[in-house]
Amino acid sequence: MANPIHPAARILLWCGWAVAVERAALSPLIILAVASATAFLFAPVRLQLLRLLRRTRWLLAVLLLTYAYILPGTAVWPALDWASPSVEGLQQGALRTARLVLMLAGLALLLAYTSRPRFIYGLYALAKPLSWLGFDRRAFAVRLGLTLDYVERAPKPAHWLEALRAPLPDEATPVTYTLEAERWQSRDSAVILAALLLLWIVLA
Numbered sequence: 001m002a003n004p005i006h007p008a009a010r011i012l013l014w015c016g017w018a019v020a021v022e023r024a025a026l027s028p029l030i031i032l033a034v035a036s037a038t039a040f041l042f043a044p045v046r047l048q049l050l051r052l053l054r055r056t057r058w059l060l061a062v063l064l065l066t067y068a069y070i071l072p073g074t075a076v077w078p079a080l081d082w083a084s085p086s087v088e089g090l091q092q093g094a095l096r097t098a099r100l101v102l103m104l105a106g107l108a109l110l111l112a113y114t115s116r117p118r119f120i121y122g123l124y125a126l127a128k129p130l131s132w133l134g135f136d137r138r139a140f141a142v143r144l145g146l147t148l149d150y151v152e153r154a155p156k157p158a159h160w161l162e163a164l165r166a167p168l169p170d171e172a173t174p175v176t177y178t179l180e181a182e183r184w185q186s187r188d189s190a191v192i193l194a195a196l197l198l199l200w201i202v203l204a
Contacts, residue, residue: 007122009188010114016195017106020202021099028202033098036105042112049108056104060097067093120145121179141179 005013021032039045053060065085073088075081111119120141127137 004187005191006125006182006184006188007114007118008125008184009122009191010110011119011122011126012192013195014106014110016199018103020199021102021106023203026095029099029102032202033102036102039105039109044112045105045109048112049105052104052108053101056100060100063100064090064093064097067096116148117145117179118182120148121182124179125182125184145179 021029024032039049068085068089071086071089071092073086075084076087076090077084114122123144124137124141127135127140131137
């Protein structure tokens with residue numbers, strides 16, 4: 001049974017989603033947020049998104065606080081004077097954080113329904129123009145795949161000192177990494193064209 005959408009097309013769709021989320025005004029952004037909220041109905045997407053949010057929680061917190069304290073405006077607690085965040089900063093920080101969360105929601109959908117080999121092959125296919133500049137996309141795909149496999153299978157030490165003392169993997173061991181090639185179909189082009197039309201409508 002053929003895969004419905006080429007992995008490179010899926011990655012391009014996420015890139016379009018990220019552009020739409022970043023450039024959309026507030027009203028279309030709310031519609032995108034409601035649309036992405038439906039992803040929580042599916043367990044794989046929900047688990048993937050929660051994992052991404054857990055890994056980026058400190059980045060989101062720092063982003064919100066940076067906007068809250070850097071941007072000038074009306075103080076939330078005037079009694080604190082300079083130590084108070086601004087209302088405008090909190091609003092802009094919340095908006096920026098919401099945009100990032102929506103991008104992560106799209107990424108969670110991509111990762112939940114695209115296997116790792118297909119995802120890597122999608123990056124391999126998209127990197128083809130870079131080969132004209134001397135970029136070795138084969139080596140990139142192999143190294144990325146082997147690195148992700150090692151990170152997933154490597155035992156997690158209980159303490160950071162154990163991580164430093166752990167022996168490095170044997171690089172002399174011959175290893176192969178195989179990806180299944182996929183052809184770009186007409187349906188992939190149709191999906192990309194439809195996504196471009198929706199992107200134009202959202203940003204218009």
